[in-house]
Amino acid sequence: xxxxxxxxxxxxxxxxxxxxxxxxxxxxxxxxxxxxxxxxxxxxxxxxxxxxxxxxxxxxxxxxxxxxxxxxxxxxxxxxxxxxxxxxxxxxxxxxxxxxxxxxxxxxxxxxxxxxxxxxxxxxxxxxxxxxxxxxxxxxxxxxxxxxxxxxxxxxxxxxxxxxxxxxxxxxxxxxxxxxxxxxxxxxxxxx
Amino acid sequence: xxxxxxxxxxxxxxxxxxxxxxxxxxxxxxxxxxxxxxxxxxxxxxxxxxxxxxxxxxxxxxxxxxxxxxxxxxxxxxxxxxxxxxxxxxxxxxxxxxxxxxxxxxxxxxxxxxxxxxxxxxxxxxxxxxxxxxxxxxxxxxxxxxxxxxxxxxxxxxxxxxxxxxxxxxxxxxxxxxxxxxxxxxxxxxxx
Numbered sequence: 472x473x474x475x476x477x478x479x480x481x482x483x484x485x486x487x488x489x490x491x492x493x494x495x496x497x498x499x500x501x502x503x504x505x506x507x508x509x510x511x512x513x514x515x516x517x518x519x520x521x522x523x524x525x526x527x528x529x530x531x532x533x534x535x536x537x538x539x540x541x542x543x544x545x546x547x548x549x550x551x552x553x554x555x556x557x558x559x560x561x562x563x564x565x566x567x568x569x570x571x572x573x574x575x576x577x578x579x580x581x582x583x584x585x586x587x588x589x590x591x592x593x594x595x596x597x598x599x600x601x602x603x604x605x606x607x608x609x610x611x612x613x614x615x616x617x618x619x620x621x622x623x624x625x626x627x628x629x630x631x632x633x634x635x636x637x638x639x640x641x642x643x644x645x646x647x648x649x650x651x652x653x654x655x656x657x658x659x660x661x662x663x
Numbered sequence: 664x665x666x667x668x669x670x671x672x673x674x675x676x677x678x679x680x681x682x683x684x685x686x687x688x689x690x691x692x693x694x695x696x697x698x699x700x701x702x703x704x705x706x707x708x709x710x711x712x713x714x715x716x717x718x719x720x721x722x723x724x725x726x727x728x729x730x731x732x733x734x735x736x737x738x739x740x741x742x743x744x745x746x747x748x749x750x751x752x753x754x755x756x757x758x759x760x761x762x763x764x765x766x767x768x769x770x771x772x773x774x775x776x777x778x779x780x781x782x783x784x785x786x787x788x789x790x791x792x793x794x795x796x797x798x799x800x801x802x803x804x805x806x807x808x809x810x811x812x813x814x815x816x817x818x819x820x821x822x823x824x825x826x827x828x829x830x831x832x833x834x835x836x837x838x839x840x841x842x843x844x845x846x847x848x849x850x851x852x853x854x855x
Binding site for chain 1: 832847
Protein backbone atom coordinates (compact mmCIF):
# COMPACT_ATOMS: atom_id res chain seq x y z
CA UNK A 472 0.00 0.00 0.00
CA UNK A 473 1.29 3.46 -0.91
CA UNK A 474 2.13 6.06 1.74
CA UNK A 475 0.64 9.52 1.13
CA UNK A 476 3.31 12.07 2.14
CA UNK A 477 2.75 15.82 2.23
CA UNK A 478 6.24 17.11 1.41
CA UNK A 479 6.92 20.84 1.83
CA UNK A 480 9.72 23.28 2.55
CA UNK A 481 8.64 25.75 5.23
CA UNK A 482 10.20 28.81 6.85
CA UNK A 483 10.46 29.03 10.65
CA UNK A 484 7.47 31.39 10.61
CA UNK A 485 5.38 28.84 8.72
CA UNK A 486 5.41 30.18 5.17
CA UNK A 487 5.81 28.06 2.03
CA UNK A 488 6.01 31.07 -0.28
CA UNK A 489 6.88 34.71 0.16
CA UNK A 490 4.53 37.59 -0.68
CA UNK A 491 3.04 38.00 -4.18
CA UNK A 492 3.68 34.49 -5.47
CA UNK A 493 2.24 33.99 -8.95
CA UNK A 494 3.01 32.05 -12.15
CA UNK A 495 5.38 34.93 -13.03
CA UNK A 496 7.01 34.84 -9.56
CA UNK A 497 6.76 31.25 -8.23
CA UNK A 498 7.73 31.18 -4.56
CA UNK A 499 6.99 34.87 -4.18
CA UNK A 500 9.31 37.70 -3.15
CA UNK A 501 12.18 37.32 -0.69
CA UNK A 502 14.57 34.43 -0.04
CA UNK A 503 14.12 31.00 -1.62
CA UNK A 504 13.00 28.07 0.54
CA UNK A 505 14.37 25.61 -1.99
CA UNK A 506 18.10 26.26 -2.07
CA UNK A 507 18.67 22.94 -0.25
CA UNK A 508 17.31 21.07 -3.30
CA UNK A 509 19.84 22.30 -5.83
CA UNK A 510 18.49 21.67 -9.34
CA UNK A 511 15.50 19.30 -8.98
CA UNK A 512 16.15 17.88 -12.44
CA UNK A 513 19.76 17.10 -11.54
CA UNK A 514 20.04 15.48 -8.09
CA UNK A 515 23.83 15.65 -8.23
CA UNK A 516 23.56 19.40 -7.53
CA UNK A 517 22.28 18.75 -3.99
CA UNK A 518 24.69 17.72 -1.28
CA UNK A 519 24.87 14.64 0.95
CA UNK A 520 21.71 13.87 2.84
CA UNK A 521 19.80 16.71 1.18
CA UNK A 522 20.32 14.73 -2.01
CA UNK A 523 18.99 11.52 -0.39
CA UNK A 524 15.73 13.34 0.31
CA UNK A 525 15.38 14.42 -3.30
CA UNK A 526 16.13 10.88 -4.47
CA UNK A 527 13.24 9.68 -2.26
CA UNK A 528 10.94 12.21 -3.95
CA UNK A 529 12.07 11.03 -7.37
CA UNK A 530 11.18 7.44 -6.40
CA UNK A 531 7.52 8.39 -5.79
CA UNK A 532 4.83 6.51 -7.73
CA UNK A 533 2.40 9.42 -8.09
CA UNK A 534 2.20 13.18 -7.54
CA UNK A 535 -0.72 14.96 -5.87
CA UNK A 536 -0.92 18.75 -5.99
CA UNK A 537 -3.24 21.64 -5.36
CA UNK A 538 -4.31 23.54 -8.44
CA UNK A 539 -2.42 26.71 -7.52
CA UNK A 540 0.92 24.88 -7.26
CA UNK A 541 0.29 22.88 -10.44
CA UNK A 542 -0.57 25.99 -12.44
CA UNK A 543 2.39 27.96 -11.05
CA UNK A 544 4.61 25.11 -12.24
CA UNK A 545 2.90 24.90 -15.65
CA UNK A 546 1.91 21.33 -14.71
CA UNK A 547 5.66 20.55 -14.93
CA UNK A 548 5.27 20.36 -18.70
CA UNK A 549 3.04 17.33 -18.15
CA UNK A 550 5.71 15.19 -16.40
CA UNK A 551 6.90 16.04 -12.86
CA UNK A 552 10.70 16.30 -13.21
CA UNK A 553 10.75 13.56 -15.84
CA UNK A 554 9.53 10.90 -13.41
CA UNK A 555 6.88 9.57 -15.78
CA UNK A 556 4.27 9.08 -13.04
CA UNK A 557 0.65 10.31 -12.92
CA UNK A 558 -0.08 13.76 -11.50
CA UNK A 559 -3.37 14.24 -9.65
CA UNK A 560 -4.54 17.85 -9.27
CA UNK A 561 -7.27 18.75 -6.77
CA UNK A 562 -9.75 21.30 -8.11
CA UNK A 563 -13.51 21.76 -8.26
CA UNK A 564 -13.17 23.71 -11.52
CA UNK A 565 -12.44 22.22 -14.96
CA UNK A 566 -8.76 22.26 -15.99
CA UNK A 567 -7.40 24.87 -18.38
CA UNK A 568 -7.16 23.90 -22.05
CA UNK A 569 -3.42 23.14 -21.96
CA UNK A 570 -4.05 20.16 -19.64
CA UNK A 571 -5.61 18.13 -22.47
CA UNK A 572 -2.11 17.84 -23.96
CA UNK A 573 -0.80 16.16 -20.77
CA UNK A 574 -2.02 12.54 -20.51
CA UNK A 575 -0.33 12.04 -17.09
CA UNK A 576 -2.30 14.93 -15.52
CA UNK A 577 -5.66 14.10 -13.92
CA UNK A 578 -8.01 16.63 -12.35
CA UNK A 579 -10.06 15.32 -9.40
CA UNK A 580 -12.65 17.41 -7.56
CA UNK A 581 -12.62 15.69 -4.15
CA UNK A 582 -9.58 15.61 -1.88
CA UNK A 583 -10.08 12.15 -0.39
CA UNK A 584 -10.90 10.71 -3.81
CA UNK A 585 -7.77 12.29 -5.31
CA UNK A 586 -5.56 10.74 -2.60
CA UNK A 587 -7.23 7.35 -3.07
CA UNK A 588 -6.67 7.43 -6.83
CA UNK A 589 -3.06 8.57 -6.36
CA UNK A 590 -2.36 5.75 -3.87
CA UNK A 591 -3.80 3.19 -6.27
CA UNK A 592 -1.61 4.55 -9.06
CA UNK A 593 1.49 4.57 -6.84
CA UNK A 594 1.23 0.88 -5.93
CA UNK A 595 3.62 0.35 -3.02
CA UNK A 596 5.55 3.57 -3.65
CA UNK A 597 5.12 6.98 -2.07
CA UNK A 598 2.55 9.55 -3.18
CA UNK A 599 4.44 12.86 -3.20
CA UNK A 600 1.92 15.54 -2.19
CA UNK A 601 2.41 19.31 -2.45
CA UNK A 602 0.29 22.36 -1.78
CA UNK A 603 -1.46 23.98 1.14
CA UNK A 604 -5.07 25.05 0.52
CA UNK A 605 -6.34 21.45 0.39
CA UNK A 606 -4.41 20.28 3.47
CA UNK A 607 -7.06 20.99 6.17
CA UNK A 608 -9.67 19.00 4.20
CA UNK A 609 -7.22 16.15 3.67
CA UNK A 610 -6.39 16.01 7.39
CA UNK A 611 -10.09 16.02 8.23
CA UNK A 612 -10.55 13.09 5.84
CA UNK A 613 -7.63 11.20 7.40
CA UNK A 614 -5.98 11.12 3.97
CA UNK A 615 -2.42 12.24 4.86
CA UNK A 616 -0.22 9.44 6.22
CA UNK A 617 2.99 11.41 6.74
CA UNK A 618 4.16 15.01 6.68
CA UNK A 619 7.74 15.59 5.52
CA UNK A 620 8.71 19.13 6.46
CA UNK A 621 11.97 20.70 5.37
CA UNK A 622 12.39 23.27 8.17
CA UNK A 623 14.39 25.99 6.41
CA UNK A 624 16.34 28.54 8.51
CA UNK A 625 14.54 31.65 7.28
CA UNK A 626 11.93 34.05 8.60
CA UNK A 627 10.02 35.11 5.47
CA UNK A 628 7.90 37.60 7.43
CA UNK A 629 4.85 37.28 5.17
CA UNK A 630 3.44 35.15 2.37
CA UNK A 631 1.46 31.94 2.09
CA UNK A 632 1.19 29.78 5.22
CA UNK A 633 1.28 25.99 5.01
CA UNK A 634 -1.05 25.43 7.95
CA UNK A 635 -4.11 27.58 8.31
CA UNK A 636 -6.70 26.88 11.00
CA UNK A 637 -7.77 23.26 11.53
CA UNK A 638 -11.07 22.12 13.08
CA UNK A 639 -9.30 20.05 15.76
CA UNK A 640 -5.79 19.40 17.09
CA UNK A 641 -3.91 16.37 15.72
CA UNK A 642 -1.05 14.41 17.28
CA UNK A 643 2.00 13.58 15.19
CA UNK A 644 4.91 11.22 15.79
CA UNK A 645 8.48 12.01 14.77
CA UNK A 646 9.48 9.26 12.34
CA UNK A 647 12.85 10.60 11.15
CA UNK A 648 15.07 13.66 11.56
CA UNK A 649 17.81 14.48 9.06
CA UNK A 650 19.90 17.50 9.95
CA UNK A 651 21.93 19.36 7.32
CA UNK A 652 23.29 22.91 7.30
CA UNK A 653 20.57 23.99 4.84
CA UNK A 654 17.48 22.49 6.51
CA UNK A 655 16.23 20.28 9.31
CA UNK A 656 14.23 17.59 7.54
CA UNK A 657 11.61 16.06 9.86
CA UNK A 658 9.23 13.33 8.80
CA UNK A 659 6.11 13.15 10.96
CA UNK A 660 3.59 10.31 11.07
CA UNK A 661 0.01 11.57 11.47
CA UNK A 662 -1.77 9.95 14.44
CA UNK A 663 -5.48 10.42 13.79
CA UNK B 664 28.81 39.28 26.71
CA UNK B 665 25.44 37.58 27.26
CA UNK B 666 23.57 35.86 24.43
CA UNK B 667 19.88 36.80 24.12
CA UNK B 668 17.98 33.61 23.26
CA UNK B 669 14.28 33.49 22.41
CA UNK B 670 13.34 30.02 23.70
CA UNK B 671 9.90 28.65 22.78
CA UNK B 672 8.06 25.38 22.24
CA UNK B 673 6.06 25.55 19.02
CA UNK B 674 3.62 23.24 17.24
CA UNK B 675 4.21 22.29 13.60
CA UNK B 676 1.50 24.78 12.64
CA UNK B 677 3.30 27.58 14.46
CA UNK B 678 1.30 27.92 17.67
CA UNK B 679 2.79 28.44 21.14
CA UNK B 680 -0.57 28.12 22.91
CA UNK B 681 -3.90 26.58 22.02
CA UNK B 682 -7.17 28.51 21.88
CA UNK B 683 -8.48 30.47 24.90
CA UNK B 684 -5.25 30.67 26.86
CA UNK B 685 -5.65 32.77 30.02
CA UNK B 686 -4.30 32.90 33.58
CA UNK B 687 -6.92 30.25 34.42
CA UNK B 688 -5.93 28.09 31.41
CA UNK B 689 -2.22 28.72 30.70
CA UNK B 690 -1.29 27.18 27.36
CA UNK B 691 -4.91 27.17 26.23
CA UNK B 692 -7.13 24.27 25.21
CA UNK B 693 -5.86 21.12 23.48
CA UNK B 694 -2.61 19.20 23.81
CA UNK B 695 0.35 20.51 25.83
CA UNK B 696 3.45 21.72 24.01
CA UNK B 697 5.53 21.26 27.15
CA UNK B 698 5.41 17.54 27.87
CA UNK B 699 9.06 17.24 26.81
CA UNK B 700 10.08 19.41 29.78
CA UNK B 701 8.74 17.19 32.53
CA UNK B 702 8.45 19.21 35.76
CA UNK B 703 10.41 22.46 35.20
CA UNK B 704 11.19 22.66 38.92
CA UNK B 705 12.64 19.15 38.91
CA UNK B 706 14.93 18.57 35.89
CA UNK B 707 15.26 14.88 36.79
CA UNK B 708 11.72 14.38 35.42
CA UNK B 709 12.88 15.12 31.86
CA UNK B 710 14.74 12.49 29.88
CA UNK B 711 18.19 12.48 28.27
CA UNK B 712 18.91 15.35 25.96
CA UNK B 713 15.53 16.99 26.69
CA UNK B 714 16.91 17.38 30.21
CA UNK B 715 20.15 18.94 28.94
CA UNK B 716 18.09 21.67 27.30
CA UNK B 717 16.26 22.44 30.52
CA UNK B 718 19.57 22.54 32.39
CA UNK B 719 20.78 25.15 29.90
CA UNK B 720 17.68 27.24 30.63
CA UNK B 721 18.31 26.94 34.37
CA UNK B 722 21.86 28.25 33.85
CA UNK B 723 20.56 31.52 32.38
CA UNK B 724 21.61 34.80 34.02
CA UNK B 725 18.39 36.70 33.39
CA UNK B 726 14.83 36.15 32.16
CA UNK B 727 13.03 38.38 29.68
CA UNK B 728 9.31 37.95 29.12
CA UNK B 729 6.31 39.59 27.55
CA UNK B 730 3.70 40.82 29.99
CA UNK B 731 1.07 38.30 28.96
CA UNK B 732 3.35 35.32 29.67
CA UNK B 733 4.57 36.83 32.96
CA UNK B 734 1.04 37.47 34.18
CA UNK B 735 -0.19 34.02 33.11
CA UNK B 736 2.64 32.54 35.18
CA UNK B 737 1.92 34.84 38.17
CA UNK B 738 5.43 36.26 37.67
CA UNK B 739 6.67 32.79 38.74
CA UNK B 740 6.05 33.84 42.34
CA UNK B 741 8.80 36.43 41.88
CA UNK B 742 11.58 33.93 41.10
CA UNK B 743 11.64 32.01 37.77
CA UNK B 744 11.83 28.33 38.82
CA UNK B 745 13.99 29.21 41.84
CA UNK B 746 16.87 30.44 39.69
CA UNK B 747 17.33 33.64 41.69
CA UNK B 748 17.98 35.80 38.60
CA UNK B 749 16.33 39.07 37.55
CA UNK B 750 13.17 38.95 35.45
CA UNK B 751 12.60 41.74 32.92
CA UNK B 752 9.02 42.20 31.71
CA UNK B 753 8.27 44.25 28.60
CA UNK B 754 5.19 46.45 28.96
CA UNK B 755 4.20 50.03 28.28
CA UNK B 756 1.70 49.94 31.17
CA UNK B 757 2.57 50.07 34.87
CA UNK B 758 2.83 46.68 36.61
CA UNK B 759 0.02 45.32 38.73
CA UNK B 760 0.25 45.89 42.50
CA UNK B 761 1.52 42.36 43.28
CA UNK B 762 4.78 43.07 41.42
CA UNK B 763 5.97 45.44 44.16
CA UNK B 764 6.45 42.35 46.36
CA UNK B 765 8.89 40.81 43.85
CA UNK B 766 12.28 42.57 43.96
CA UNK B 767 13.68 40.43 41.08
CA UNK B 768 10.91 41.59 38.69
CA UNK B 769 11.58 44.72 36.61
CA UNK B 770 9.10 46.29 34.19
CA UNK B 771 10.70 48.00 31.16
CA UNK B 772 8.66 49.83 28.52
CA UNK B 773 11.02 49.53 25.53
CA UNK B 774 11.97 46.20 23.95
CA UNK B 775 15.55 47.03 23.00
CA UNK B 776 16.14 48.65 26.40
CA UNK B 777 14.75 45.59 28.18
CA UNK B 778 17.10 43.26 26.28
CA UNK B 779 20.07 45.56 26.98
CA UNK B 780 19.31 45.62 30.71
CA UNK B 781 18.81 41.86 30.77
CA UNK B 782 22.13 41.24 28.99
CA UNK B 783 23.94 43.50 31.46
CA UNK B 784 22.37 41.62 34.35
CA UNK B 785 23.23 38.22 32.84
CA UNK B 786 26.96 38.95 32.53
CA UNK B 787 28.37 36.22 30.30
CA UNK B 788 25.39 33.92 30.74
CA UNK B 789 22.35 33.47 28.54
CA UNK B 790 19.27 35.70 28.67
CA UNK B 791 16.30 33.30 28.49
CA UNK B 792 13.56 35.10 26.57
CA UNK B 793 9.93 34.02 26.26
CA UNK B 794 6.78 35.44 24.69
CA UNK B 795 5.56 36.35 21.23
CA UNK B 796 3.90 39.78 20.95
CA UNK B 797 7.19 41.66 21.42
CA UNK B 798 9.21 39.47 19.03
CA UNK B 799 8.70 41.45 15.77
CA UNK B 800 9.86 44.66 17.50
CA UNK B 801 12.87 42.86 18.98
CA UNK B 802 13.86 41.45 15.59
CA UNK B 803 13.50 44.90 14.03
CA UNK B 804 15.80 46.26 16.75
CA UNK B 805 18.34 43.48 16.14
CA UNK B 806 17.96 42.47 19.81
CA UNK B 807 17.56 38.68 19.47
CA UNK B 808 20.86 36.80 19.06
CA UNK B 809 19.49 33.25 18.86
CA UNK B 810 16.13 31.51 18.55
CA UNK B 811 15.85 28.13 20.28
CA UNK B 812 12.73 26.42 18.97
CA UNK B 813 11.44 23.17 20.41
CA UNK B 814 9.57 21.84 17.36
CA UNK B 815 6.84 19.72 18.99
CA UNK B 816 5.06 17.03 16.91
CA UNK B 817 1.55 18.46 17.21
CA UNK B 818 -0.87 20.35 15.01
CA UNK B 819 -2.80 22.55 17.46
CA UNK B 820 -5.12 23.84 14.73
CA UNK B 821 -5.67 27.24 16.36
CA UNK B 822 -4.37 29.46 19.14
CA UNK B 823 -1.58 31.97 19.55
CA UNK B 824 1.12 32.09 16.85
CA UNK B 825 4.77 32.70 17.70
CA UNK B 826 5.58 34.54 14.49
CA UNK B 827 3.14 37.08 13.19
CA UNK B 828 3.99 39.27 10.19
CA UNK B 829 7.46 40.84 10.09
CA UNK B 830 8.42 43.96 8.13
CA UNK B 831 11.22 42.15 6.25
CA UNK B 832 12.58 38.62 5.77
CA UNK B 833 15.52 37.56 7.98
CA UNK B 834 18.11 34.86 7.38
CA UNK B 835 18.92 32.40 10.15
CA UNK B 836 21.74 29.89 10.56
CA UNK B 837 21.27 26.46 12.10
CA UNK B 838 23.58 26.39 15.14
CA UNK B 839 22.50 23.09 16.74
CA UNK B 840 19.92 20.34 16.26
CA UNK B 841 19.01 17.95 19.08
CA UNK B 842 16.53 15.25 18.13
CA UNK B 843 14.50 13.41 20.75
CA UNK B 844 11.23 11.48 20.45
CA UNK B 845 9.32 14.34 22.08
CA UNK B 846 10.68 17.32 20.12
CA UNK B 847 13.22 18.43 17.54
CA UNK B 848 15.20 21.15 19.29
CA UNK B 849 16.78 23.56 16.79
CA UNK B 850 18.89 26.52 17.83
CA UNK B 851 19.07 29.22 15.13
CA UNK B 852 21.51 32.13 14.99
CA UNK B 853 19.87 35.32 13.69
CA UNK B 854 21.78 36.82 10.73
CA UNK B 855 20.68 40.44 10.53
